[in-house]
Amino acid sequence: MPLGGPDRNPVNSENQQTVTLTTSGPEQTQDIGRLLGEYADAGDVFLLTGDLGAGKTCLTQGILWGLGGVEYARSPTFVLICEYPARLTLYHMDLYRLDSLDEVVDLGLDDYFLGDGVCVVEWADKGTEAFVGDHISVHIEHIGDQSRVLKVSAESSRYSSVIDALTKRFSRLADANEFESTQGEAN
Ligand SMILES: Nc1ncnc2c1ncn2[C@@H]1O[C@H](COP(=O)(O)OP(=O)(O)OP(=O)(O)O)[C@@H](O)[C@H]1O
Ligand SMILES: [Mg+2]
Numbered sequence: 001m002p003l004g005g006p007d008r009n010p011v012n013s014e015n016q017q018t019v020t021l022t023t024s025g026p027e028q029t030q031d032i033g034r035l036l037g038e039y040a041d042a043g044d045v046f047l048l049t050g051d052l053g054a055g056k057t058c059l060t061q062g063i064l065w066g067l068g069g070v071e072y073a074r075s076p077t078f079v080l081i082c083e084y085p086a087r088l089t090l091y092h093m094d095l096y097r098l099d100s101l102d103e104v105v106d107l108g109l110d111d112y113f114l115g116d117g118v119c120v121v122e123w124a125d126k127g128t129e130a131f132v133g134d135h136i137s138v139h140i141e142h143i144g145d146q147s148r149v150l151k152v153s154a155e156s157s158r159y160s161s162v163i164d165a166l167t168k169r170f171s172r173l174a175d176a177n178e179f180e181s182t183q184g185e186a187n
Pocket of ligand 1: 050053147
């Protein structure tokens, strides 16, 4: 069975909604995560990509706080999955150490993805082909010491309200620099 959230709404590339936000410090990235956590529903899946130190764990910290969790999420370096209690249980996964799609599939993560918690996957690009259910993608680009560009996108109407909320609440962070002009282009 393919991994990813349950396919409750049809995925249609015409439905794709994207917001691109530039943060100028970790707290702003955490604030974006906090909103994602506040809006999260049971079964939501966040697929995070970006280089080492981009800010994937930083975003996850905010997601946990937005879910009402009080812990400080850290990269699950030695274990593959960390579980945090919150309004909805957060399953924080890090695929960095995996080398192939087969290894990702062999983990048998379906129970997490199809369960009632919220899944956040760092280095989701290690298993792109496996994650076909509804999800929100967040790609983080390191553009300066304290500067990061977060491209948040979803292809399902399931996530429309959170993308709308991000767009409104963080409008001051949108389209802040030239990099933003790539928004909407295929890449
Ligand atoms: N705007 C920003 N957003 C997020 N993190 C930032 C920002 N500016 C500086 N940082 C710093 O960058 C680092 C991001 O580290 P983090 O562990 O979140 O990255 P990561 O993408 O999870 O890396 P890894 O792939 O190693 O797990 C932190 O030290 C954080 O303080
Ligand atoms: Mg990390």
